[in-house]
Amino acid sequence: MPKTIQEINAKIKAGKAVVLDAEEMVQAVRDMGVKQAAEKVDVVTTGTFSPMCSSGMLFNFGQEPPTIKASSVSLNSIPAYGGLAAVDAYLGATELPKDDPLNKVYPGQFKYGGGHVIEDLVAGKAVRLKAKGYGTDCYPRRELEKQVTLADLPYAQLLNPRNGYQSYNVAVNLGGKIIYTYMGPIKAKLRNANYATAGCLSPLFNDPLFKTIGLGTKIFLGGGVGWVLGAGTQHNPAPKRTERGIPLSAAGTLMVRGDMKGMQARYLRGVSFVGYGCSLAVGLGIPIPILNEEMAFYTSVSDDDIPMPVKDYSHDYPQGVPRVLKHVTYAELKAGSIEVDGKQVPTVPLTSWVRSKEIAQTLKQWIQGGQFTLTEAQELLPAG
Structure with a gap:
């Protein structure tokens, strides 16, 4: 039986909503199946904590x-x-x-x-x-x-043109010298593979075709409450995707904003990359309403279901060459090494899994406590 956001909000206000974080939803669907999970679960919370330069x-x-x-x-x-x-x-x-x-x-x-x-x-x-x-x-x-x-500033809003990238490159270096990038230092001759995103916890992997996220979606941003303003810069709604809707290359992005006076430094951290410059690590979490079986299916995405493109940052990236060396799963990246050109390459995350999980759990607690209700997007993101 499909639900509405209004019905879910009524359950939240009554303290009766069933809320799981995205990692918990993977196991829930494995245990009870999509149909029963769609009936039982009302909201799935997501989270990511990663450098987001366009902030x-x-x-x-x-x-x-x-x-x-x-x-x-x-x-x-x-x-x-x-x-x-x-x-x-x-x-x-x-x-x-x-x-x-x-x-x-x-x-x-x-x-x-x-x-x-x-x-x-x-x-x-x-x-x-x-x-x-x-x-x-x-x-x-x-x-x-x-x-x-x-406190002295009459107005201070975090206004980020591009956050929450839906998939991103795994950076490797086939060249003969170290290179300094926004993905961190990439050592020569495949000595490391740097990657970003929070896997199954990542917001746009849990709503890959933007069925619920858009203008006016209320979110966790920087430890406080924020809002989606629409598609972010470089939003690419129609790349090649898996049967689950997961893109095979960089895809959706979000423009977001929120009042900085309600935020916490724990979820907004200045970042310094050797040889490149600075950025800001942003904590972002989005609640996904389980309106039907389709959303229960999407939110059951696991780390094994998420392919990530491996690119050579010594040549392909700066030259704008669209070559992908291969795809690896987020589960492989998280395990600590991947195979590239017959060599085992250590993987290095730029996204904090621990902090991403913390964000998803915090948002879950806000909803369970009736402090945070859901909003209906007034305009959904372009989906191709």
Whole structure:
């Protein structure tokens, strides 16, 4: 018997909803079958905690007399985009100081960037705000410098153009020298294979054809409540897929936002990649309503069901060559090594499985406690 989100919310409010995390749902369907699981389970929670470069903070730092129209803004020497209204700005997670050597001189040094500023603010730390303006009759001030905390900012939203990638590359290096990438350092001659995603816990693997996720979907974001705004940049709705709907290459993405004042630094961590730069590790969790047998089937996806494309980052990736060396399952990656060109290659996760599970469990507890209800998407993501 199909359910509605309204019926599921009524059960949540009454404390009667059956909620499992995505890993638990795999076992539930194995034990009782899709039909019975669809009848018994109301919500499946997902989670991932991984570097997500296309992230940032949209903020307003407020006026004080004399007023300013800021054309350049920085926080702890990290430039923010000031080409908005007078005291509005956007800080990107991968932004570095203007004088940063981008690891060319000292490739091993730690980098502080936009993602670290976001973490510091959410952790309650003060950062140095600098703003400059060109001066107008209505905004005469030309310079402003002060310490600010997150509480001092009238408005601070995490606004991420691309999060939650539905599948991503496994990075290897067939070349003769180490390469420094956003997937971390990839050693020469197949000495490591770096990968990202949370496997069966990952949000878009549990709704692979975007049957329930879209504009207005309420989510766990950075330890607080967030919202899906729609498809993220580089959203690719129609790649080749398995019979379960799992893509064979990078596919769906999400644009998300949430109030930073309700978030936690545990789920927003600045990241520094040797030889590449900075990013932000983001905690993201999405509840999947079990409306019917189809959604019960999709949410029973296991690590063995998820193929991941292996690519050579020494040649194929920078040259834009669409070659895939092979596909391996997430279960193989998680086991610690994969075979490439007849060689056993150690695997290195960029996504924290432990933290991803923690997010899925936290979201489960919120729903079970009646603190978090589901929303119906007003516009579903493009599915091809």
